Amino acid sequence: MNFQKITETLEPVNLVSCLISQQGQLLFEQYREPQLADALDKINSCTKSILSALCCIALDQGLLPDPSTPVSFFFPQLANDPQSQKADITLLHLLTMTSGINWTEFGGQNSFPSMTRTPHWVNFVLDQPLADVPGTRMTYNSGGSQLLAAILREVTGMSVARYAENHLFGPLGIESYTWEQDPQGIHTGGFGMSMRPLDMLKFGQLYAQQGRWGNQQIISQALIHRSTQPAIHAESPRRGSYGWHWWTDTYPDQTGTGLNTPSFDYFNAYGFGGQAIYIVPSLEAVIVLTNDQRVKKKIPLHVFRTAIAPYLLT
Numbered sequence: 001m002n003f004q005k006i007t008e009t010l011e012p013v014n015l016v017s018c019l020i021s022q023q024g025q026l027l028f029e030q031y032r033e034p035q036l037a038d039a040l041d042k043i044n045s046c047t048k049s050i051l052s053a054l055c056c057i058a059l060d061q062g063l064l065p066d067p068s069t070p071v072s073f074f075f076p077q078l079a080n081d082p083q084s085q086k087a088d089i090t091l092l093h094l095l096t097m098t099s100g101i102n103w104t105e106f107g108g109q110n111s112f113p114s115m116t117r118t119p120h121w122v123n124f125v126l127d128q129p130l131a132d133v134p135g136t137r138m139t140y141n142s143g144g145s146q147l148l149a150a151i152l153r154e155v156t157g158m159s160v161a162r163y164a165e166n167h168l169f170g171p172l173g174i175e176s177y178t179w180e181q182d183p184q185g186i187h188t189g190g191f192g193m194s195m196r197p198l199d200m201l202k203f204g205q206l207y208a209q210q211g212r213w214g215n216q217q218i219i220s221q222a223l224i225h226r227s228t229q230p231a232i233h234a235e236s237p238r239r240g241s242y243g244w245h246w247w248t249d250t251y252p253d254q255t256g257t258g259l260n261t262p263s264f265d266y267f268n269a270y271g272f273g274g275q276a277i278y279i280v281p282s283l284e285a286v287i288v289l290t291n292d293q294r295v296k297k298k299i300p301l302h303v304f305r306t307a308i309a310p311y312l313l314t
Contacts, residue, residue, distance in 0.1 A: 018288070055152065064151070064152070103143060125146060143190075
């Protein structure tokens with residue numbers, strides 16, 4: 001890897017942190033200020049990928065039923081909904097954001113802010129009408145993530161955070177974090193977590209190591225693979241595809257490239273404002289980016305592809 005080039009291209013972006021590991025070794029660690037290494041960063045929608053990991057653990061433990069299970073198993077009111085196809089929504093549809101629920105995360109209906117202003121977030125999501133047949137189209141929906149968090153609390157018999165501490169954070173040695181909750185005390189499935197960059201790297205490293213940490217298989221290899229495979233193509237302006245609360249893509253774009261052009265597949269968590277965890281399986285590499293500049297000054301989605309990816313193969 002050409003770390004000098006990476007440093008040069010990242011300089012104008014002014015990130016809070018950039019960490020790169022390969023084969024489990026931390027090779028690049030850069031912070032805007034040294035004290036930021038121990039600060040908790042709001043990881044926003046990267047929380048979704050942690051929720052995905054917890055769902056996989058619950059599946060491995062037999063606590064969560066097969067992803068083909070209808071969500072009405074947990075929310076019986078869906079079976080009696082006037083829109084009969086709402087009863088067809090499955091766990092897999094929630095994981096892949098293909099529930100068909102009429103939702104505009106920001107703008108338009110402004111569904112996400114509307115949800116957070118209600119006294120019962122889960123009921124708000126369940127009450128939304130369908131816009132598409134379940135399973136046919138991806139619509140980014142943090143409300144669906146909140147349904148998954150509510151389901152996890154039900155099947156595990158404990159809070160989502162406690163379950164994470166027992167079966168994910170504990171084994172990884174992640175001790176410092178905060179996690180928001182909805183009015184019913186359900187930890188937020190689609191956002192709301194804060195953690196240190198080094199702990200974000202640990203989480204990414206777990207996936208780079210096929211779910212294994214030390215002598216413990218925290219997530220089965222089968223579910224690591226299944227959850228990070230492209231499940232449905234993302235519509236413009238988003239790029240790539242979506243798995244189980246993970247984004248998937250290839251670098252570089254294959255159109256117009258020669259047969260011998262080096263390339264790699266990757267999957268990543270991404271949170272508003274420039275929080276990201278990238279895993280490149282073929283290189284056994286994990287890249288963590290954090291930022292604190294919001295709105296117009298936020299880090300662009302393509303910073304990984306322009307400032308880091310070109311130099312991972314050199």
